[in-house]
Amino acid sequence: MKPVNSDTELLQTRKHIHPNCIVCNKANPKGLNINYVLTEDGSGVTAVFDCDEQYEGYPGIIHGGVIASIFDGAMGNCMFAHGHSAVTVELTTRFRHPVQTGKCARITARITRVSRPLFLLEAELIQDCQVKATARAKFYEQPELQGS
Numbered sequence: 001m002k003p004v005n006s007d008t009e010l011l012q013t014r015k016h017i018h019p020n021c022i023v024c025n026k027a028n029p030k031g032l033n034i035n036y037v038l039t040e041d042g043s044g045v046t047a048v049f050d051c052d053e054q055y056e057g058y059p060g061i062i063h064g065g066v067i068a069s070i071f072d073g074a075m076g077n078c079m080f081a082h083g084h085s086a087v088t089v090e091l092t093t094r095f096r097h098p099v100q101t102g103k104c105a106r107i108t109a110r111i112t113r114v115s116r117p118l119f120l121l122e123a124e125l126i127q128d129c130q131v132k133a134t135a136r137a138k139f140y141e142q143p144e145l146q147g148s
């Protein structure tokens with residue numbers, strides 16, 4: 001799987017495709033403003049989430065729906081980083097431990113299998129050196145999204 005050349009190229013590609021994305025567009029004042037970049041080896045994407053308390057469900061714990069959204073964004077950006085535009089058709093999240101507010105977490109996603117038009121991806125969230133949540137998703141290739 002060949003990644004795009006640089007983080008800059010990834011960001012430009014994403015901006016072109018999804019100018020209003022609620023998860024990753026930094027200009028959306030109501031969005032999560034997550035900044036996904038390529039992993040060092042270029043095999044996936046990664047981002048830091050600040051776990052601000054405005055995203056909590058129960059006191060002190062990040063809402064699971066927010067975590068699922070961040071996973072979805074990570075895997076969508078991973079698709080773009082590898083030159084594929086697609087929609088999510090299935091997303092499963094395993095919440096292993098509470099993600100606490102006030103401590104940064106790192107999210108990473110990668111493509112694990114390609115069976116066109118379906119792509120399988122996995123993602124994980126690490127906080128305090130512990131894997132606190134994982135996700136699997138299927139994305140369905142939609143080349144026409146490239147030009148929107």
Ligand SMILES: CCCCCCCC(=O)SCCNC(=O)CCNC(=O)[C@H](O)C(C)(C)COP(=O)(O)OP(=O)(O)OC[C@H]1O[C@@H](n2cnc3c(N)ncnc32)[C@H](O)[C@@H]1OP(=O)(O)O
Pocket residue numbers: 014018021023024072073074075076077086087088089090118138140
């Ligand atoms: C920039 C930031 C990143 C952004 C990432 C954001 C990602 C998103 O939120 S996308 C929005 C959410 N997703 C959507 O809106 C998708 C909605 N779904 C669709 O539009 C349609 O289902 C679409 C176009 C994908 C496919 O529709 P259609 O062409 O009718 O195909 P459909 O008959 O449903 O499926 C075709 C085949 O694909 C396969 N398939 C589809 N979905 C699945 C699935 N979840 N699992 C396994 N196989 C599947 C099956 O083989 C299926 O055939 P069958 O149903 O006979 O088994």
